Amino acid sequence: MSTTINNRWLSLLVICFxxxxxxxxxxxxxxxxxxxxxxxxxxxxxxDDLMSILGITSSICYFLGGVAVELKGASNMPEVNLVESRLTTVAEVTL
Incomplete structure (x- = not known):
């Protein structure tokens, strides 16, 4: 029982972080x-143009993320979203 509770707290901590x-x-x-x-x-x-591109890209991705959740379910979307946001950030900084 305590292992399950500890896993839940750890999961909550990771999600918040x-x-x-x-x-x-x-x-x-x-x-x-x-x-x-x-x-x-x-x-x-x-x-300013770079920040505008970030905002427009984020808006488009929010919409596409909603569609993806409706099609695939929400069970694995946090992991996918974390990877996509990391790739988007790296691409913006390096390009």
Missing amino acids: CGGIIYIIPYLQFSYYAPIKEGLDISHFQM
Whole structure:
């Protein structure tokens, strides 16, 4: 019984931690705005364009994620969403 309760608490902790990480990704630009701008050698307008692309992509992915949950079920979607958000973040930073 205590193993089941411990597993549930661990699962809850992991879900909360990952949810916080996914939520904070777009807001990291406030901390790293100048280093990213200098590192990519872009202007403020180009940085704004990158953030607009992130917002538009996120909106489209939210819609597609809802469709995927309806088709496949919600049992394995958290793992898929974590991997997709990591890939999107890496792609945005490296491109």
